[in-house]
Amino acid sequence: MAILVLGGAGYIGSHTVYELIDAGRDVVVADNLLTGFRAAVHPKARFYELDIRDRKAVDALFEKETIEGVIHFAASSQVGESMVDPLKYYDNNLWGTTVLLQSMVAHGVDKIVFSSTAATYGEPERVPILESDRTEPTNCYGETKLAMERMMSWTSRAHGLRYVALRYFNACGAHPSGAIGEAHDPETHLIPLILQVPNGEREKISVFGDDYPTRDGTCVRDYIHVTDLAQAHILALDYLLAGGENNVFNLGNGVGFTVKEVIDVTRKVTGHPIPAEICPRRAGDPAQLVASSEKAKTVLGWKPQYAELDTIVSSAWTWHKNHPNGYQG
């Protein structure tokens, strides 16, 4: 019995596959390679290049492989892009998941863990955010992920599907081995953007607003090491395999780091001065976005191993220093 990882050539997907293989699991990866990289797929995983919207290809995979559970990362995930091209998100995320679930139901595969997002909450009522807090997405990416959660719920009632949705903000860091790491085009994540300065690809880092009501005036965000996220996905799948009910879990660090703190730690880790420029606030940036993951710790037994900011940044620096062009040569 194998685990199917959809989007397993992407950032979080590829790290999850490494953890699964390290734990001795049999792994099948499917990815359309539009944003993922063939080189990021663990050599011991069986790889299928396919788009989950291609029903025939998905059916063929389920007929060839014996899948005990699915971990689903195959989605578009750029907030900014989702606002200028929302229908791409309905197409790739919501329609893609519709086809996937149709095929799973037809083939009797009834367990799925998928990456939702803390963007389902929108502007938070309070921090840290709890799973029971109001969900009112303020971007179309979060909207389609919340709609995916709802789709899973209806499919569960009709067909007995069991699912876990994992909501988190900023994945960061890289595999401790240095073999795989983060590679987005365009890059929009803070830590890789900062690291472009010591890597000679960018002169300075922009800080959008230093007059927020936070401990140093810059925005507080929730950062989770990608290996900790990978472990959470595996724990969630094992929870379903052990008979666990449908559930939704935040994966957060509960405290968060300010933009200035991230820059300071990066200066320390890289030994580079990293000039920073204070710019005006951006529209729609809340002061603090931090999620509580007490529920994941209690129910799934999740124990983040890489919660320290310097560990996170060090692992990212090892990757980016050695792979300034990501997987491209």
Next chain:
Amino acid sequence: MAILVLGGAGYIGSHTVYELIDAGRDVVVADNLLTGFRAAVHPKARFYELDIRDRKAVDALFEKETIEGVIHFAASSQVGESMVDPLKYYDNNLWGTTVLLQSMVAHGVDKIVFSSTAATYGEPERVPILESDRTEPTNCYGETKLAMERMMSWTSRAHGLRYVALRYFNACGAHPSGAIGEAHDPETHLIPLILQVPNGEREKISVFGDDYPTRDGTCVRDYIHVTDLAQAHILALDYLLAGGENNVFNLGNGVGFTVKEVIDVTRKVTGHPIPAEICPRRAGDPAQLVASSEKAKTVLGWKPQYAELDTIVSSAWTWHKNHPNGYQG
């Protein structure tokens, strides 16, 4: 410049096309004929047999015709079916509308009126329901219609689409001419089901619960004559053509009728005793579902013409008496 009516061979769609043609408008109808009938399409409308999920066919239509606005009825609409086959609703309703909007954006068609549903509200906080009340669908049909509203909103922000969503409960009645009427398979609507008794197709009508806190113990529902619904869709399109902003309107009768009242009026109209059997309540049936349409009356100038229950039932009876097999011969 023509009006495109999607799902124009269906019940409400075909009546809307008749009203448009009577008003001298140029009308294009598209329908996949899975639940609609070719015979229901007004002979003066240009007809395209196509599925809105077929991007090439939708593109070809927009390239051939000059469309000033779209009225969109093309959706699956059976509440019960949506609970046992939810993915059909994500596929037909949500994915279908994704493809439609992609094609509209590509062809610069930027005005759409569509039939949402009062099922977007779920269990109402109060009756009559206002447009600003909480939306929390309790069936997957309502879920996909609410998701369609949200999709329109994001598409509006990104691409300038303008839309009106019309939320209503029970369409009923038939065209005053007797040329077209209601024909569903399976039939789930109350008035056609009652009329099956005098038509000799059913021995008695079942009443699910007579101990609700209503004026006679049976459920109160909102019934709107299909011609009044058709007029509201046309008024909404004219509102958009005159520059009106995105909007959501209930179409309700504000008071509602009990199941017993509908049966009593049908006895009077048909002269048939129509035996009724009291059965246990069905799960999930709220006591009262009635929407306020003050906003539609004020903003759109909507004036229902067929609000009396005997007028509604008489028009339905004329149709069903003369077409016991609907459009099938």
